[in-house]
Amino acid sequence: MASGLVSRDRESSAIAMVFLGLTVALVTGVPLGTWISQSFGWQATFLGVVLLGVIGLIASAVLVPSNLPQSASPSLRAQARVLTSPRLLLVYLITALGYGGNFIAFTYLAPMLTDVTGLSAGAVSLVILLYGASVAVGNILGGRLADRMGPVPALTLIFAGLAVLLAAFGLALPHPVAAVAVVALWGGFAFANVPPLQAYVVQIARQVSPDAVDVASGLNIGAFNLGIALGRPWAGRGRQFGPHRRTLHRRAHCCSEHWPHSAVRPAGRADQGHCCGLKRSKPVCQNRQTGPSGRDEV
Known part of the structure; x- marks a missing residue:
């Protein structure tokens, strides 16, 4: 829908605006919901979700144009072309691995900042909020970069920067200022690839199966969620490696007498x-x- 509201040269920026809410909510929604639950009770968190849902429903009814062109439902053959396209499957794999790898590190962000960097719990909350703000900025800049350079060059630059930052984070952890600086940049690079990936899927789908562009776009969202779901279990496997593994073991799990099951x-x-x-x-x-x-x- 977002790509259909703007010209082709602004597709990535339009997609970035749509995903801005998703990416920011993904990073900041959980700690915010936890704080609301601790301060006002768990019922308040669910009431807040309901309120936001009602606001979103009203906004969609008022702001989304009612005269958008409606494409016919894609045939099974058109959907099969999406599922059997090597180019699309490669992009889905990039999406899943990219976000799975990112969430392996993000899963242990809080314990790493407390136990290795030495920050207090309150300071960690502020750092995570800084990460969320960086996510919002990176999402918008990623869309603009893809509009200017094209999806593939933009993705190459963004993933290269993300790899450098994740490597630097391990070295910066013992130093509070350096660790916070890396986290501030990490959030932007981690989610700047959302608009280019989605725009690239749309471009390929128009060539492979023009009638099933929406299906191809939806599958990329599925790959995004699959990467997040698989990244967290692998984070548990990876905790035994790296120079700070002993500290993270103490933080994540204690002796069997404390958690016998x-x-x-x-x-x-x-x-x-x-x-x-x-x-x-x-x-x-x-x-x-x-x-x-x-x-x-x-």
Whole structure:
């Protein structure tokens, strides 16, 4: 619908405006809903969702033109051409892997900032809000970049920048200022690729199956959600790697005596020195001692 309201040279910017709400809500909606629930009760969160839904319904009825051209429902053959197009399948794979990889890191953003960087819980909330603001800016700039350069050059530049930032984040984690600066840029690059990817899908679908452009566009949204869904489980698998894995293990999971039914329960017993899949000289949760610095020593 968004691409049909504007000229071809502004499609990416129009798509960016549509996805602006989705991307910002995805990043900021969960912490905002959590804060509302903690402050006013969980019922208030659901009432807020209902209120926003009503506002969206009224806005759609008032603002969306009623004379938009309606295309005929695509035939099964047209939809099959979408599902069997190698070019479209490649874009769907890029979408799923791109967002799956991004959410592997985003899943552990809060514990990394608290346990590795040393930020307080309140400071972490502000950093996540900064990430959300960067997402909004990156979404709009990504659409404009795709309009100016074309989807493929824009995606090449955006994904290259995202890879550099994710690598730099691991190095910047012990340094608060550097870590916050990387997070501020990371959000923009992470979601700047939404408009180019969607615009590229629309372009390919017009060549492969003109009658099923909406189907192709919808499948790309499915790939987006699939990447997010698969990224979080892989984040759990990847927590055992990297220079900060011990700290993240302590944060994400503790000894089996604290979570006796945890799926990540260690293979050995806690009294044998095993905790969270790591073998230590002393059990982490049972033999804590306070050192001269006032910190727990294990």
